[in-house]
Every structure is written in C-alpha cells, then in structure tokens.
Amino acid sequence: MSHTIMKRVAAGVLTAGAVAGMTLAVPGAAFAASSAADAAGSTSTVPPSTPKCTPSLVSEAQQALQAALSGRVTQLDALQSAAGNTANHLTPGDRQTLQNDITTTEIPGIQALQSQVQQATTCPQLRAAARAMVFDYRVYVVMTPQTHLTVVADDETFIEGQFAAFEPTIAQAITAAQDAGKNVTAAQAAFTDLKNQVATAQSATAGQDTTVLAQTPQGAPGNWQVFLAARTDLTNARNDLRSAYTDGQQIRTDLQ
Amino acid sequence: MHDAKRKLTGAALAAGVAVTLAACGAGSSSHVVGGTTVPVTATSTPAPTSTTVSPGTTIPVTAVPTTTVTSDTLSANTLNQVATELGSLDGNLSTADNDLNNPQGDS
Numbered sequence: 300m301s302h303t304i305m306k307r308v309a310a311g312v313l314t315a316g317a318v319a320g321m322t323l324a325v326p327g328a329a330f331a332a333s334s335a336a337d338a339a340g341s342t343s344t345v346p347p348s349t350p351k352c353t354p355s356l357v358s359e360a361q362q363a364l365q366a367a368l369s370g371r372v373t374q375l376d377a378l379q380s381a382a383g384n385t386a387n388h389l390t391p392g393d394r395q396t397l398q399n400d401i402t403t404t405e406i407p408g409i410q411a412l413q414s415q416v417q418q419a420t421t422c423p424q425l426r427a428a429a430r431a432m433v434f435d436y437r438v439y440v441v442m443t444p445q446t447h448l449t450v451v452a453d454d455e456t457f458i459e460g461q462f463a464a465f466e467p468t469i470a471q472a473i474t475a476a477q478d479a480g481k482n483v484t485a486a487q488a489a490f491t492d493l494k495n496q497v498a499t500a501q502s503a504t505a506g507q508d509t510t511v512l513a514q515t516p517q518g519a520p521g522n523w524q525v526f527l528a529a530r531t532d533l534t535n536a537r538n539d540l541r542s543a544y545t546d547g548q549q550i551r552t553d554l555q
Numbered sequence: 556m557h558d559a560k561r562k563l564t565g566a567a568l569a570a571g572v573a574v575t576l577a578a579c580g581a582g583s584s585s586h587v588v589g590g591t592t593v594p595v596t597a598t599s600t601p602a603p604t605s606t607t608v609s610p611g612t613t614i615p616v617t618a619v620p621t622t623t624v625t626s627d628t629l630s631a632n633t634l635n636q637v638a639t640e641l642g643s644l645d646g647n648l649s650t651a652d653n654d655l656n657n658p659q660g661d662s
Contacts, residue, residue, distance in 0.1 A: 370659075374659070386643070387643070387647065388640075432662075433662040437662060438662075439654075439658050439659050439662055440658050440662060443654045443658070443659075444651060444654040444655055444658075447647065447650050447651035447654055448651050448654075450647050450651075451644065451647050451648050451651050454640070454643065454644045454647055455644060457640065458637060458640050458641065458644065461633060461636065461637055461640065462637065464633075465633040465637075468633070526655060527655060530651060530652065530655055533648065533651070534648065534652075537641075537644060537645070537648055540641060540644070541641060544634070544637055544638065544641055547633075547634050547637065548634065551634060
C-alpha cells in the first residue's frame with residue numbers, strides 16, 4: 300500500500316520535474332525526481348528532461364511558473380483556513396505552530412517568488428524560482444498533509460478526552476441499574492471494551508501531533524513515510540473510537 | 556374616676572390578648588404569620604413545587620436533583636456529542652487520506 304503510494308508520489312514528483320524540467324530545465328527538478336524514486340526504492344530510470352526554457356520561450360515558461368505559484372497560494376489559503384477553523388480541536392499550541400508556518404513562512408515566501416517570477420527575464424532566473432518553489436516550500440507534499448493530519452490527531456485526542464470524562468458517568472449508570480435489579484452483565488462487558496478501545500486509541504494518538512509538526516520542507520521526500528505512518532495510526536485510533544462509541548450505544552440500550 | 560380608668564385599662568388589655576390569640580389560631584396551628592416564608596427541603600420531589608400553609612403564606616419547596624444516572628443521561632449528555640465529533644473527524648481524516656493518496660501539485 301505505502302509502496303504504491305510512494306510510487307505515486309515519485310511519479311507525481313516526476314511530473315513536477317516534467318513541468319519544471321521540460322519547461323524550465325530546472326536542475327533541482329531533476330534532483331527531486333531522482334530523490335523521490337530513490338526513496339520509493341524504484342529502479343526505474345528517470346526520463347530525461349526536455350529543456351524548453353530557451354530565450355524564445357521565456358514568456359511561456361514564466362506563465363507556467365506563475366500558474367504553479369498561484370495554485371500554491373490558493374492551497375496555502377485553504378490550509379490557513381483549516382488551521383484557523385475553531386470547529387476543529389487543534390490545541391492552541393498546534394494551531395499557532397501551523398498558522399505561523401503558513402502565514403509567516405510559506406505564504407510570504409511563495410508571494411515573493413511570484414514577484415520574482417514576474418520580473419524574471421531569463422531562464423536561469425526562472426529556474427531558480429522554480430527550484431525554490433519546490434524545495435523550499437513543499438506546499439503539497441509536506442504542508443498539506445502536515446496540517447490535515449495534525450487536525451485529525453488533535454480531534455482524536457479531544458474525543459478520547461470526552462470518553463474519559465464520560466466513563467465515571469457510565470459506571471454510575473451501570474451501578475444504578477444493577478441496584479435496581481437489572482442484569483447489567485452485557486453493559487458491563489461493553490463498558491470494559493469501551494475503556495480498552497479508548498486506551499488503545501490514546502496510545503495510537505499520543506505524540507502524533509508533535510511528530511507530524513516536526514516535519515519540514517527540507518525533510519522531503521523522506522518524511523513522506525512519517526506522514527503515512529501517522530495516517531495509519533490515526534486511522535486505527537479513529538476505528539477504536541468508533542468501536543467505543545458503539546459500546547456506548549450498547550450500554551445505553553442495555554440499561555433502558 | 557380612678558376606678559373608671561382602671562376598668563378601661565383592663566378592658567383594653569383583655570381585648571389585646573383576644574386579638575393576639577385569634578391571630579395565632581387563624582387557619583393554622585403553627586406560628587407562621589402572614590408574609591413569612593419557611594424554606595423546606597425535600598429529597599424525593601422531582602420538580603420544584605410550592606405548598607400553601609395558610610392564606611397568604613407560601614412555603615417554597617426546594618427539590619434535590621436525583622443522583623440516579625439513567626440511560627437517558629448517557630444519550631443526552633455525551634453520546635450525541637461524541638457522534639457529532641466522530642462525524643467531523645471522519646471528514647478531516649478523509650481529507651488527510653486524499654492528501655496522501657492523491658497529492659496535488661506533486662511537490
């Protein structure tokens with residue numbers, strides 16, 4: 300599964316290389332392609348770039364790069380909204396970290412490149428901007444999964460807290476039902492499972508936000524595996540919390 | 556003259572005692588008088604009620620919330636909130652999945 304995804308990423312970066320390389324012949328893009336392929340363990344050969352940024356094609360290369368930068372600004376705006384959305388349960392510290400990265404580093408950096416590209420008149424100038432766009436900011440393969448995975452991790456931590464706070468109430472309800480002469484065997488079993496599910500989810504979630512937030516554009520493409528591992532743990536935690544919720548429903552039904 | 560004065564004082568005193576006794580016995584054997592309220596605490600009444608002791612005299616009854624936790628409490632207090640949060644979580648996890656399965660822009 301992860302191998303497939305890494306191949307896909309490698310292919311994606313190859314595409315980036317194609318965009319930057321074929322259009323601009325950016326040395327960095329070729330480097331990106333080989334790095335991603337190496338990270339994926341792929342032995343496939345990197346297709347040769349087809350330099351197109353010749354003096355007669357500077358304007359076309361410039362437009363392609365401007366479009367790529369504009370897409371990244373749009374994506375960063377979306378990430379900024381996600382980080383600022385108070386409907387999610389990002390911790391104040393995590394929210395601040397994400398907002399700082401997005402608003403004080405990423406967006407100003409990409410916007411500076413937009414100005415740089417607008418004023419560029421030569422292929423080397425465009426190559427330098429394209430390389431920085433990919434390697435310095437990693438909007439799609441670092442900032443994007445980092446933001447969304449952190450939101451998921453903190454959401455799960457919040458829900459785990461809800462369950463933990465609810466457990467004494469459930470215990471009281473079961474005791475009260477038992478005192479009233481009700482058979483609470485099934486409810487008690489469901490409650491035991493609920494506590495186990497929540498504890499397992501807590502283990503899977505613990506420290507994920509810190510790990511994910513520690514990733515930087517400079518760590519790509521190697522940190523892709525970190526994101527994949529976080530996704531696996533967070534998906535498992537989500538399933539545990541779903542099971543805990545089902546247990547809660549079962550307890551409620553048994554006590555009625 | 557002096558005798559008449561003494562008779563009048565005795566009559567006034569008797570009248571005062573009579574009025575006082577009448578007031579105390581009116582409608583109730585307690586010593587509650589009009590306009591005075593006495594708080595009473597009950598432990599089994601589910602909702603606040605009031606009890607009229609005598610005309611114009613109201614005794615508020617303060618109910619103590621029951622400590623029994625029912626299955627309804629499980630539902631209303633937290634399970635529904637958890638369901639909402641799980642729904643939101645699913646949406647966010649789906650977004651993160653999409654980032655990793657189909658990275659846009661490739662870099």
